Amino acid sequence: MTWVLDNLDLIWELTLEHLRQSIIPIVLSFVIALPIGWAAWRYTPFRGAALTTIGLLYTIPSLGLFGLLGAFGIPFLSEINLIIALTVYGVAIMTRSVADGLDSIDPAVRASAVAVGYGPWRRFWAVDFPLSGPVLLAGLRVTATSTISLATVGILIGVQNLGYLFTNGYQRRIVEEVLSGVVAVVVIALVIDLALVLLGRALMPWLPRRRESRAVTRRVLAEATA
Amino acid sequence: MNLFLDAFAWIFSPDRLTGSSVPLPLAIWQHLAFTFGSVAIAALIAIPLGWLIGHTGRGREIAVALSGAARALPSLGLLLLLVLVIGVVHKTEAAVISFVLLAIPSILAGAYAGFEAIDRAVIDAGRAVGMTPWQVLWKIEVPLGLPLLIGGLRSATLQVVATVTIAAYAGLGGLGFYFLQGIQLNRFDQVLGASLVVVALALFLDGLFALLQRLVVPRGVTGRARAEGRTPYLRPQKTADATGSTA
Numbered sequence: 001m002t003w004v005l006d007n008l009d010l011i012w013e014l015t016l017e018h019l020r021q022s023i024i025p026i027v028l029s030f031v032i033a034l035p036i037g038w039a040a041w042r043y044t045p046f047r048g049a050a051l052t053t054i055g056l057l058y059t060i061p062s063l064g065l066f067g068l069l070g071a072f073g074i075p076f077l078s079e080i081n082l083i084i085a086l087t088v089y090g091v092a093i094m095t096r097s098v099a100d101g102l103d104s105i106d107p108a109v110r111a112s113a114v115a116v117g118y119g120p121w122r123r124f125w126a127v128d129f130p131l132s133g134p135v136l137l138a139g140l141r142v143t144a145t146s147t148i149s150l151a152t153v154g155i156l157i158g159v160q161n162l163g164y165l166f167t168n169g170y171q172r173r174i175v176e177e178v179l180s181g182v183v184a185v186v187v188i189a190l191v192i193d194l195a196l197v198l199l200g201r202a203l204m205p206w207l208p209r210r211r212e213s214r215a216v217t218r219r220v221l222a223e224a225t226a
Numbered sequence: 227m228n229l230f231l232d233a234f235a236w237i238f239s240p241d242r243l244t245g246s247s248v249p250l251p252l253a254i255w256q257h258l259a260f261t262f263g264s265v266a267i268a269a270l271i272a273i274p275l276g277w278l279i280g281h282t283g284r285g286r287e288i289a290v291a292l293s294g295a296a297r298a299l300p301s302l303g304l305l306l307l308l309v310l311v312i313g314v315v316h317k318t319e320a321a322v323i324s325f326v327l328l329a330i331p332s333i334l335a336g337a338y339a340g341f342e343a344i345d346r347a348v349i350d351a352g353r354a355v356g357m358t359p360w361q362v363l364w365k366i367e368v369p370l371g372l373p374l375l376i377g378g379l380r381s382a383t384l385q386v387v388a389t390v391t392i393a394a395y396a397g398l399g400g401l402g403f404y405f406l407q408g409i410q411l412n413r414f415d416q417v418l419g420a421s422l423v424v425v426a427l428a429l430f431l432d433g434l435f436a437l438l439q440r441l442v443v444p445r446g447v448t449g450r451a452r453a454e455g456r457t458p459y460l461r462p463q464k465t466a467d468a469t470g471s472t473a
Contacts, residue, residue, distance in 0.1 A: 059432045060425050061388035063405050067421025071229045076414065145297045152300040153392060156406065163302060167395065170306040178310060182303040189298035217290045224293045224335035225377035 003176040011165070015184055018161040022148045022192075025083050029090025029143055030136075036091070037098020038124070051096060058092035062153045065089075082154040089150065090143045093223060097139025100222070101132030134207060137200040138219035141193055148189045152181070162188075229418055236419035248403060250423070257400040257427065260390045264325035265333075265383050272330045273375065276337025280371065281363055289338045296331035301389045304328070309396050321393050328389055329382035336378015340371025372442040380435035387428050401427070 004011070040050040060068070065085045070076030074084060105128060113127045155163030165181030201207075236242075242250040279285045305324040312320040344367060352362045394402030401424045408416030 056429065056432070059384050059428050061384075061391045061428055063388075063391045063402055064421040064424040064428065067405065067418045068425065070414065071233070071418050071421075076417070077409070142294075142297065145294070149298050149300040152302050155302075156392065156395060157409070163300070166300070166303045166306050170310060170396070173310060175307070175310045178303060178307045182300060182307055185300045185303065186298045216294070220290055220294045220297075221335050221339045224332045224381055225339055225374050 033094030101135030280341025
């Protein structure tokens with residue numbers, strides 16, 4: 001514990017950096033995946049191509065993606081490279097969630113909305129979007145957790161965050177330092193996950209509590225076997 | 227585009243076979259050996275366990291919680307931690323343990339989800355014609371659950387391929403070695419060349435598994451999952467079984 005106590009300032013500073021570097025891609029991937037997922041759901045011919053391409057992006061190892069992004073003119077050893085790479089992975093997870101979420105809505109509900117005179121734009125925001133909420137939230141939780149843990153790889157391209165504790169601890173042979181980094185990452189992931197659950201409850205008070213865990217179960221299994 | 231030309235020049239340079247550095251085919255071989263070795267060990271542990279959970283229906287929360295929690299675990303941290311704890315002398319063993327730990331959750335989820343997705347009526351029908359539990363397992367559950375199991379093996383393999391790349395940081399060889407060396411030498415052609423080889427390897431393995439996933443669908447069920455009518459505007463709700471659209 002002595003190492004941790006002596007270095008609380010460092011851990012806290014890296015934690016804040018880590019949060020900043022993770023939250024940007026989490027938000028960006030939600031915003032970007034929404035229209036792509038909607039288009040994939042709405043236009044059937046586009047669906048297969050879009051979901052396949054996105055699935056392929058997800059298979060690219062992170063170091064490989066850093067290199068590729070560097071070749072496309074993004075400063076290679078930079079925070080921007082990390083944030084874009086994390087966004088790419090986030091979009092890959094979220095797009096599937098958006099398409100599945102829209103799929104999960106009872107068509108009769110959508111038909112009723114059309115019948116009482118909702119136009120496409122208003123129907124999306126007032127009916128489709130809130131009703132696909134549970135699946136979107138489940139996808140966002142998976143995205144958030146994996147983004148936070150993956151961000152640590154940034155240290156290999158010189159981006160400072162909690163990953164610094166891994167490489168620095170390894171070089172100096174301090175087990176405690178590496179362990180504290182792992183624990184800090186897991187704790188942040190859990191805190192953000194909890195925050196998303198609470199946000200979901202605040203935004204979707206009509207949902208029974210049981211459903212959110214079912215949606216996450218489904219999402220986790222879908223991601224594990226996709 | 228020059229960058230890509232330089233990268234290809236790096237990949238196909240004769241130095242990759244004979245130069246002072248590690249030969250490229252050897253690095254690819256190391257990468258594949260680590261990946262398949264670890265996935266095989268993980269499969270030996272996770273498949274029976276996942277089938278047990280799927281067959282008995284007990285402990286499914288554990289399977290799901292495990293694959294959820296595994297996402298939060300940073301692979302670089304786990305790897306370096308194990309290497310330090312087990313000892314740098316045994317870093318190969320330490321690395322393999324961390325790869326196995328990272329591969330288990332996906333395989334477990336795939337094995338379990340494959341069983342869970344089977345229509346209960348099919349299993350009841352098996353019982354009704356007099357199958358023993360053992361026959362139900364091997365003649366119904368295992369073949370019908372195979373596509374999702376392969377899906378789990380697929381994501382486990384890709385996860386390990388990515389982690390082996392990172393493992394070069396601990397001096398374990400593989401394709402990540404060129405990447406990290408390229409950064410130190412400030413040679414982007416080498417970084418990009420290594421990236422391209424890793425990406426190609428991952429895509430190749432992904433394609434292989436995709437093919438396998440199609441091949442293992444029992445002939446009696448082919449077309450069933452794909453043929454679900456999809457009308458672009460108002461489409462019927464999917465049957466709300468636990469795993470929905472995982473295929």
